[in-house]
Amino acid sequence: MKKFFSIRKVLTFCLFISIVFASYSAYYKIKHWGFDIKPDAASDVWVIDAHISFTPTGESIKVSLSTPNMGQEFKILNEDIVAKGYSITRNDKDKRIEMSSNAKKGRQNIYYRVTIYDNEDTRGKIWDDRKPKVTKPIFDNQQQEMVDEIIKASKNFEGNQVKKLITIFNNEPLDPTVSALLPVHITEKQRAEKIIDILAYMGISARLARGVRLEEGKKAAKADLMLEAHDGHKWRIYDLHTAQDGLPKNFVVFQRGGVSLLDVAGGVNSKIRFSVLKSVTPSIKMAGHRAKLSDFSDTFNFSIYNLPLLEQNTLKWLMIFPLGILITVLMRNVVGLKTMGTFTPMLIAMSLVKTGFIAGLICFGIIISIGLLIRTMLSRLNLLLVPRISAVVIFVILIMQYMTILGYQLDWEIASSAVFFPIIITAWIIERASIIWEEDGPLNATKEIVYSMITAIATYFVISNEYVRHITFAFNEINLVILFVVMLLGTYTGYRLTELKRFTPLARG
Amino acid sequence: MLDLFKNFTSPTILKSKGVLGMNARNYDIIGHNNKRRLYPLVDDKVQTKILATKACINTPDLIGIIEYQYQVKNFIKYIKNYPRFVIKPAHGSGGKGVLVIKQWSEEQFINASGRVLSFNDVYQHISNVLSGLYSLGGQYDVAVIEDMVNFSDVFNNFSYQGVPDVRIIVYKGYPAMSMMRLATAQSGGRANLHQGAVGVGIDIKTGKTLKAVMHNLPITHHPDTKADLMSLSVPFWREHLIIGAKAFEMTGLGYLGADIVLDKQKGPMMLELNARPGLAIQIANGRGLLNAVKNIEENYPKNLTAEERVDFILNK
Numbered sequence: 001m002k003k004f005f006s007i008r009k010v011l012t013f014c015l016f017i018s019i020v021f022a023s024y025s026a027y028y029k030i031k032h033w034g035f036d037i038k039p040d041a042a043s044d045v046w047v048i049d050a051h052i053s054f055t056p057t058g059e060s061i062k063v064s065l066s067t068p069n070m071g072q073e074f075k076i077l078n079e080d081i082v083a084k085g086y087s088i089t090r091n092d093k094d095k096r097i098e099m100s101s102n103a104k105k106g107r108q109n110i111y112y113r114v115t116i117y118d119n120e121d122t123r124g125k126i127w128d129d130r131k132p133k134v135t136k137p138i139f140d141n142q143q144q145e146m147v148d149e150i151i152k153a154s155k156n157f158e159g160n161q162v163k164k165l166i167t168i169f170n171n172e173p174l175d176p177t178v179s180a181l182l183p184v185h186i187t188e189k190q191r192a193e194k195i196i197d198i199l200a201y202m203g204i205s206a207r208l209a210r211g212v213r214l215e216e217g218k219k220a221a222k223a224d225l226m227l228e229a230h231d232g233h234k235w236r237i238y239d240l241h242t243a244q245d246g247l248p249k250n251f252v253v254f255q256r257g258g259v260s261l262l263d264v265a266g267g268v269n270s271k272i273r274f275s276v277l278k279s280v281t282p283s284i285k286m287a288g289h290r291a292k293l294s295d296f297s298d299t300f301n302f303s304i305y306n307l308p309l310l311e312q313n314t315l316k317w318l319m320i321f322p323l324g325i326l327i328t329v330l331m332r333n334v335v336g337l338k339t340m341g342t343f344t345p346m347l348i349a350m351s352l353v354k355t356g357f358i359a360g361l362i363c364f365g366i367i368i369s370i371g372l373l374i375r376t377m378l379s380r381l382n383l384l385l386v387p388r389i390s391a392v393v394i395f396v397i398l399i400m401q402y403m404t405i406l407g408y409q410l411d412w413e414i415a416s417s418a419v420f421f422p423i424i425i426t427a428w429i430i431e432r433a434s435i436i437w438e439e440d441g442p443l444n445a446t447k448e449i450v451y452s453m454i455t456a457i458a459t460y461f462v463i464s465n466e467y468v469r470h471i472t473f474a475f476n477e478i479n480l481v482i483l484f485v486v487m488l489l490g491t492y493t494g495y496r497l498t499e500l501k502r503f504t505p506l507a508r509g
Numbered sequence: 510m511l512d513l514f515k516n517f518t519s520p521t522i523l524k525s526k527g528v529l530g531m532n533a534r535n536y537d538i539i540g541h542n543n544k545r546r547l548y549p550l551v552d553d554k555v556q557t558k559i560l561a562t563k564a565c566i567n568t569p570d571l572i573g574i575i576e577y578q579y580q581v582k583n584f585i586k587y588i589k590n591y592p593r594f595v596i597k598p599a600h601g602s603g604g605k606g607v608l609v610i611k612q613w614s615e616e617q618f619i620n621a622s623g624r625v626l627s628f629n630d631v632y633q634h635i636s637n638v639l640s641g642l643y644s645l646g647g648q649y650d651v652a653v654i655e656d657m658v659n660f661s662d663v664f665n666n667f668s669y670q671g672v673p674d675v676r677i678i679v680y681k682g683y684p685a686m687s688m689m690r691l692a693t694a695q696s697g698g699r700a701n702l703h704q705g706a707v708g709v710g711i712d713i714k715t716g717k718t719l720k721a722v723m724h725n726l727p728i729t730h731h732p733d734t735k736a737d738l739m740s741l742s743v744p745f746w747r748e749h750l751i752i753g754a755k756a757f758e759m760t761g762l763g764y765l766g767a768d769i770v771l772d773k774q775k776g777p778m779m780l781e782l783n784a785r786p787g788l789a790i791q792i793a794n795g796r797g798l799l800n801a802v803k804n805i806e807e808n809y810p811k812n813l814t815a816e817e818r819v820d821f822i823l824n825k
Contacts, residue, residue, distance in 0.1 A: 385640040496531055504517070506795065
């Protein structure tokens with residue numbers, strides 16, 4: 001007995017290892033490849049086009065564009081510059097792209113396209129312990145008074161100083177002092193700069209952040225603005241309208257602080273226009289792009305997710321098999337249902353997935369019934385085994401054919417799902433049912449068919465579940481766990497559920 | 510839902526009664542006592558017969574073996590000196606495909622239940638046997654023709670139509686449990702318990718009835734013949750046990766079932782052996798097999814001859 005015990009121990013150990021391995025790889029895939037437990041999880045992918053245009057002055061041209069900060073709030077999948085006749089250099093330190101060329105004629109167009117996806121796990125604040133110097137603005141007396149009054153009035157609002165100040169600048173109706181301070185025609189930027197001035201006056205360092213607010217199909221002539229204020233440890237970002245702090249989900253920062261978004265030397269009337277396009281991509285498809293950007297590309301290249309889509313779909317279908325097999329094992333060795341053929345119920349369940357549940361069951365029922373009728377007639381002919389089962393196979397094919405034709409003519413979609421059932425398996429079910437019918441009576445034949453169908457239906461409900469299919473594919477190491485569970489069940493010597501009923505007379509005595 | 514569970518018993522109770530479950534039988538008992546390569550010795554009735562003859566175990570006389578389809582039309586050639594005969598598939602199981610002819614002429618064959626068959630019917634039956642219709646796995650098979658057992662009348666009253674046989678479970682050469690299977694009208698003359706045959710648990714020491722069940726329920730009289738099942742006593746019990754015990758040396762199988770019938774003149778005869786005997790015998794005996802197996806494993810002496818083992822059991 002000691003010997004069996006050690007087999008069980010080894011298998012249990014393997015099971016434990018496989019669980020650890022599967023958990024780790026699930027963690028790895030979620031963390032580094034962006035897989036999701038949910039099957040329909042999607043990542044937003046944004047395409048931002050920046051269109052730069054200017055009129056050359058006749059001197060040599062130098063264009064410098066600030067680009068989104070990589071490795072922070074968003075991750076860049078792809079970057080592309082279309083600038084004909086320009087030599088392009090990348091300044092990684094300042095996150096700027098510089099394009100230069102000799103003098104050119106005519107209006108110049110430069111396109112910068114960046115494809116990014118939201119990288120939420122790194123979304124956060126920008127830590128900067130060096131407290132920036134605050135240069136207090138110089139106000140004349142009148143302005144001084146107004147500013148003091150605004151600060152005083154802002155105390156009535158909620159939040160920290162920065163929030164209070166932004167709120168009072170947006171409050172409706174506008175505070176008379178505020179409107180007096182601001183010129184009549186004021187741009188968004190000028191307004192923001194006024195707030196920065198007042199903050200500086202209060203000793204708070206603040207700066208502008210320019211970027212693009214991601215909205216579907218957006219076409220904007222200007223960059224969007226936000227305000228960043230230093231709180232002593234880090235830069236906090238604020239919305240200039242709502243005073244909400246924290247970076248909104250849909251904002252990509254191109255440039256922050258005093259440096260410009262776009263510098264054009266040798267050109268006038270420079271303009272930058274942004275347009276935004278959003279596309280939703282399933283997380284699992286994004287995984288490849290993400291993995292390639294990360295340090296984990298090698299592991300990804302050797303995973304099934306790097307295969308052509310056709311192979312991936314085939315594998316996705318295969319990956320569900322181990323679970324179906326596990327159910328078969330459970331049904332036979334733990335529950336103790338006697339089914340026709342070991343894996344027949346699983347194969348029926350697979351067909352049901354393709355045909356749809358109700359349609360498949362009706363269709364299967366019809367095929368089996370007609371098949372049994374024909375088989376009864378065949379048994380009178382006393383044919384030899386192989387020719388007889390072959391005849392049944394051909395009959396099954398003919399039944400499927402006529403059901404499909406009939407289904408089409410009568411516009412009855414259910415019938416056309418007939419072709420999805422495995423022909424040979426169906427023929428064997430008919431053959432076996434017929435033999436049991438003859439030898440052990442109709443009751444036993446029906447019993448065995450019913451048990452097979454119970455197993456098939458149970459299997460169907462597990463494998464048709466979208467979650468289950470996603471998990472067995474995306475986290476396919478779980479199949480290793482299933483393998484060891486199945487092997488451990490191979491050493492299960494306990495009673496089967498049906499035996500608890502079968503042996504009741506023995507429990508009484 | 511609760512009603513449903515009333516019909517179930519708890520695994521702890523079964524365990525305390527020493528009931529052997531299917532999984533434990535396959536894993537602990539068969540998996541560790543019966544080597545795979547030994548299976549053909551009992552799955553093939555021709556091989557079993559040859560081995561039995563060598564081991565001096567009585568079996569019905571072998572009349573002939575039909576291997577090929579072309580031989581089928583000449584089957585009369587084999588049986589012409591035998592007034593009664595049995596045709597069975599060499600790889601059959603559970604009595605499938607067994608045709609018993611108790612009387613025949615060139616044109617007419619009368620089977621066990623008295624039905625008259627034509628030459629063509631018998632011809633067709635042998636063909637079916639060869640095509641593997643009744644065989645394990647459905648592979649091609651051969652038909653074994655053997656002499657019909659001249660059944661003793663001792664059990665005449667106890668069985669409806671079919672022939673009563675004794676099944677002995679032998680563990681490591683020691684008979685561990687036994688039962689008799691009696692056909693009923695409901696079982697259609699067959700000896701399968703799940704079809705409604707009566708199972709009579711036979712005391713391994715005395716050869717007398719312990720308990721009788723039909724469809725899992727205890728009974729005292731045969732439903733058709735009304736014979737008192739409690740009075741059943743198997744004659745030549747020691748000889749029965751010796752056949753079972755010898756089967757261990759003969760096949761090397763640590764766990765086997767021996768099916769034995771009683772012939773009027775020749776005494777107990779081995780019909781067939783089974784490497785995976787079923788568990789219904791526990792219900793017929795009203796006790797679990799596991800206790801008996803454990804007892805043999807722990808307390809019974811090893812390295813005895815078949816006769817010594819049987820005597821050890823009888824004198825215990």
